[in-house]
Amino acid sequence: MPRGNSLTDTVDVLIGRKIQGIRIELGLSRQQLAAKIGVTHQQLGKYEQAINRVTGGRLAAIAKYTGQKVSWFFEEYEDVEPIDNHPTRLHMEISRNIQKINEPKKLQGLNMLIRSIMEK
Numbered sequence: 001m002p003r004g005n006s007l008t009d010t011v012d013v014l015i016g017r018k019i020q021g022i023r024i025e026l027g028l029s030r031q032q033l034a035a036k037i038g039v040t041h042q043q044l045g046k047y048e049q050a051i052n053r054v055t056g057g058r059l060a061a062i063a064k065y066t067g068q069k070v071s072w073f074f075e076e077y078e079d080v081e082p083i084d085n086h087p088t089r090l091h092m093e094i095s096r097n098i099q100k101i102n103e104p105k106k107l108q109g110l111n112m113l114i115r116s117i118m119e120k
Helices: 006-025 030-037 041-048 056-066 070-074 089-099 104-119
Strands: none
Touching (some): 006 056, 006 070, 030 056
């Protein structure tokens, strides 16, 4: 991943994390998002892991499809740390299942449970 310039490497990691995070938040597989933006799922994985850099045009396509502004991908780049923990299929499944819950009280209860687990 590192190419010798800490600023660009940091931004590449941030963008990759944000792509991966929004994809999972939307309940999309790599294959689904990749098909929408015109790349292979392997290439999308390389973007997410900051192995390959995302071009401006491709980032604009990702932003459009995910409902984000291009600038959102660059927010808070100073605070990026190296990627240690990649979301797994289980993360994606949990996200999809949560999105299927249509009862506000159940969602609130689940959110309280998740918060209590995270605090421990």
